[in-house]
Amino acid sequence: MSYRQPAAAGASGNHATSGLHLRRLGIDTYQEPVAYMRSDCDICRSEGFEAHSRIELWCGERHIVATLNVVHFPMIxxxxxxxxxxxxxxxxxNDGDLVRVLHPAPVQSFSSVRAKIYGHPFTSEGVAAIVCDIVAGHYSNIEMAALITACSGSHLDITETIGLTxxxxKVGQRLQWQADMVVDKHCVGGLPGNRTTxxxxxxxxxxxxxxxxxxSRAITSPAGTADTMETLAPVALDIDAMRRVVEREGGCIAWGGAVSLSPADDLLIRVEHPLDLDSDGLLVASVLSKKIAAGSTHVVIDLPVGATAKVRSPQAAMALAGRLIAVGEALGITVKPVLTDGTQPVGCGIGPALEAHDVLAVLQNxxxxPQDLRERALLLAANVLELGGKAQVGQGMALAASVLDSGAAxxxxxxxxxxxxxxxxxxKAGFTHPVLSQHRGQVVAIDNRRLASIAKLAGAPKAPAAGIVFHAPLGSRMEIGQPYLTIHAASPGELAYARAYAEAQENLISLQEV
Structure with a gap:
């Protein structure tokens, strides 16, 4: 949608054309643009701006729409x-630049969100307008939360999911490669330590x-693939650098946020995760939009299934797999979902550097x-190799294992x-502490989410060396006083905080007498 240009300064009777001077406050609001004005500022009073008002700021030819926070003391x-x-x-x-402050024009595409809330399906035109406005910064967090809520559960059908994807x-950049076959692998997440990529x-x-x-980097988890890779090599590659790496070596492991392949997805995820709402439609659009934008033609999707994973049951996994395949076919990409074990963490380390140490151990034989990390990676690599035509069906595992065992990988x-x-x-972390079992028995269940919480409390992923090493996979026999995990932290305070939480959890691991 179009936004009006501010009128020239000094227009009689038009308070909206009065100027204010920019000041950088250094406040981290993640990806949400936020502006701060004094409550007794003439423009704030005259325009009737209140906390959480949406305001439009123009600096020359550039402009943004931001959420307003009102300040009641002389911080500015x-x-x-x-x-x-x-x-x-x-x-x-720059600091001191003069800007114009206006009320933004109404976001017309939000009418499609309202219609969806009342049970009307998205049209392809309507969802396209919504996505364009989100990327342009016209949607507030509240409006995006309404959109996400309207799409949650099973409220997006296949046609709507195709349109959203x-x-x-279309609103991001799209890579093209000099190859007919471009493969990829993705995991839907929810499983600590799953660094098979x-x-x-x-x-x-x-x-x-x-x-x-x-x-991606982690948002609510102790580590994203990009966080783990960054402990081993730079990941913030722009498109030109990414292209050079791929042309030279055939592959890369880069941070998607640096190349803006699906910018709408990054903005939606920022709001979606705190809501903790599940939507197959949004998940499929998120995954496949990035794969298509990256130029992939054939993709293997890892779907871990477990009671404390993102996908809770085989039935839910099959429904999600069917939607991934159908949307992929509609948009010209071949998708192969693979259902995997999501009942326990993968490997030993949970946290960027600890997961990297596991990866290096497997690569160097x-x-x-960790054999579970090795076997899981070989299974998924085998599927990629078979999908990509490098191995016959049933022969991919042997090829993948030979590449790993020979040192070629x-x-x-x-x-x-x-x-x-x-x-x-x-x-490596400067502070560690083991957490000891208070009971004797065999491990029969593990809470993945609580394990991830301990790693985050220890400082992961912001402190790359922080996290936990898990010593009690399913089937392990524990004795009283035996450590079942070791906390790694960058500071004594974070170590104590994570330790207190871990020791208070009664069902972090479930034991059965043997």
Whole structure:
């Protein structure tokens, strides 16, 4: 939709054309642009702006729409408008620049959201307008929360999901590769330690397939794939750098946020996760929009199934798999979902550097490397190799294992790291503490979500070395006083905080007498 340009300064009787001076406040509001004005500021009073009003700021030809916070003490001057870091990055400019402040025009596309709330399906035009307005910054968090709520559960049908996915692809950049076959792998998440990507990419690239992998950072988890990879090599590659790495080595493991392949998805995820609402339609649009934008033609999707994973039952997994396949077919991409075990963490480490140490152990074929991580990565790599035509059906596992066992995958991983800017040594935490079992028995159930919470309380992912090492996989026999996890933290305070939470959890692991 179009927004009006501010009138020239000094227009008689038009308070909206009065100017304020920019001030960078250094406040982190994540990706939400926020502005700050004094309650006794003439513009704030004259225009009737209140806390959480949406305001439009113009600095020359650039403009943003921001959420207003009203300040009741002299943190800023009467003639200033303060900006959060997100607003500052989006608007640009310098401290002291004069800006115009206006009421934004109504967001017309929100009428489609209201219609959806009252039971009317999205049209392709309506959902396209919504996505364009979200990326342009016209939707507030409250409006995006309403959209997400309207789409939750089973409220998006296949046609709507196709339209949403297509719209999300079209508002971002889209990569093109000089290859007919471009493969990828994605996991829907919800399983701590599941860092198979760092094994699959070098295995597949070593076999000659193109695999330009973009991954996310953690939002509510102790580590995202990009966080773990960043302890080993740079991941903030722009499109040109990403293209150079892929052309040189056949694959990369880059942070998707640096290339803006599906910017609407990043904005929706920011609001979606705190709501803790599930929607197959939104999940499918999120996953496939990024894969299509990355130029992938064939994608394997890991669907971990477990009581404390994101996908709770085989029935839910099959429904999600069917939707992924159908939307992929409609938009010209081949999708192969693979249902995997989501009942317990993968590997030993939970947290960026701890997960990286597990990956290195598997790549280097070190004795004692986590076998569950190795086997899971080989299973998924086998599916990618078969889907990509490098192995016959049923032969992919043998090919993947030979590449890993021979050291070819480790050599390829090192080459990818060097191409991305140089390989690093993952850091180690300065403070550790074991958490001891209070009971005797065999481990029969594990709460993945509570384990992830302990790792986050220890400081992960912001402190890359923080997290936990888990010692009690399913089937383990525990004795009283035996450690079932070890907390790793960057500070004594975080260690104590994570320890207190861990020791208060009665059902973190469930034991059965034997």
């Amino acid at each position: 001057a009467l003639h200033e408008v303060g900006l959060s870091e997100a607003a500052w990055r989006t608007l640009g400019g 297509d719209a999300m692809v 760092l094994l699959i990419v070098p295995i597949v690239a070593a076999c000659g397939l193109i695999i330009p992998k973009t991954s 070190i004795a004692g490397a 480790w050599r390829k991983f090192q080459a990818i790291c060097e191409a991305q800017g140089g390989m690093r040594v993952p850091p």
